[in-house]
Amino acid sequence: MQKIAKKLVEIMKEVSYIEKKGRNSFHNYSYATSADVLEKINQALVKHNLCSIVLTELLRMDEVTTAKGSIEHLVTVKVDVMLVDGDSGETVSFIGLGSGQDSGDKAIMKAQTAGIKYAYMMSFAIATGDDPEADSGTDESNVIHEENKGKSAKNKATTNNVVANEYLCKKCKDELTEKVYKYSLSKHGVPLCMKCQKLNNGSNVA
Structure with a gap:
């Protein structure tokens, strides 16, 4: 594993950050697209003479009803990725999970794409600028909510005291x-x- 490990370290250096070029206009957030992730990973793998073998296992398929009342397929898959060193023959494997939803026949493809994307991103520690703890909007909303709860309770207590004293x-x-x-x-x-x-x-x- 020593030879392939050295190559993996070099790949991690080369793909350490991927810019978020995708945009979800409905939920108003940016994301790193699967195409950008796979393109950068593929370039690094080829450069260091590593090939990838991907096997997908269907874990679950359900029918869900959307808010508009239509029926869609929700699919969850497990993706096994094996990298093979073309020079030494050494291998390394890692797993990713992905879910996809679609009204047609693309649910499985969406799930596979998500599984492969996040398998690579987590295994190579790829950063995209996302940080759950940096969600200031949620934190601010929670603070305002707690402050309003406190004011409401105080006003209610004051009102009750006035009525009680009266x-x-x-x-x-x-x-x-x-x-x-x-x-x-x-x-x-x-x-x-x-x-x-x-x-x-x-x-x-x-």
Whole structure:
């Protein structure tokens, strides 16, 4: 494995970064296309006299209903990639998984393309500038969401306290129903529970 390992290191140096030239306008993000990845990998493999042998295994095929109500095929495959050194005969293998969805007969091809692309990208540590931790939009959204939750809870608590304090007996501080509260205000001028109203014998309480 020593000879092929040296070649793989050289290939990793040559394909360390691939620019994201593809654009998904629907979801608004850029990506490295399979064509760009495979073109750069193929050039490096040929340069160092390595050939690739790819075997695909179908893992799963399901029918899914889209938001528009149409039926599409969702396929998941396992891709086994073996590299053979044309000089030493040494080999190395790695695996990739891919999924593809299509209403016609291209679901398997999409899955295979994705599997091969990411098998090479992960095995050769190819960078495209993607970093899940750098998703500032999601982080900002989460912060705003938490702040709004805090403000909402605070406003709700304040509102509840106002209501609670408003419907309390002035003397014993027992809670009052809205009906008793209104009756006491009209009869005594202050909020009193029924017990305190009887104890005061109908007299006004300042």
